[in-house]
Amino acid sequence: MTMAEKINETGKKKDDNVIFVGKKGVMAYVLATVTQFNESDEVVIKARGRSINRAVDVAEIVRNRFVVGAVPSVEIGTEEIKGDDGTVNVSTIEITLTKI
């Protein structure tokens, strides 16, 4: 079990500390990330496609202004999205911020 997979009181798995970055404004995800740091020392920021640059912005704003010194560890990958017109490859990013 990684830190991303917590078991809560009801025994259900929760990816509590994962923030998915999409089309909202950057500060919405910054707030979600900072809030999550109150409950865990590690927060994972995930995004794909055109939201990837926003995920990097979120991580940088969080660690420069709010959780100063949080250390980023970054992984990139590719996901296959199946649509009506066949399969499309989309790039993904996963930024793990760890409070020190």
Add this chain to the structure above:
Amino acid sequence: MTMAEKINETGKKKDDNVIFVGKKGVMAYVLATVTQFNESDEVVIKARGRSINRAVDVAEIVRNRFVVGAVPSVEIGTEEIKGDDGTVNVSTIEITLTKI
């Protein structure tokens, strides 16, 4: 001296193995990266701001299709850009691909 700093015949420093990703199509940078792999085992793909997602696309296409198995190591950061209206922070990414 890191691998990014080569001295050429005239004694001038060259960042030969660094590809800066900007506004061109993804495949232009894929081609540049693959070409650079003919001369070094390590290529650094850099981008900032909205080009960050394109840099991830470049790295993923290169290592999935052309230099299969190249290992990515990713760093993120922030750069201050000074303009007429003061200073703006821009996120940056640096993806080092290493041929194995």
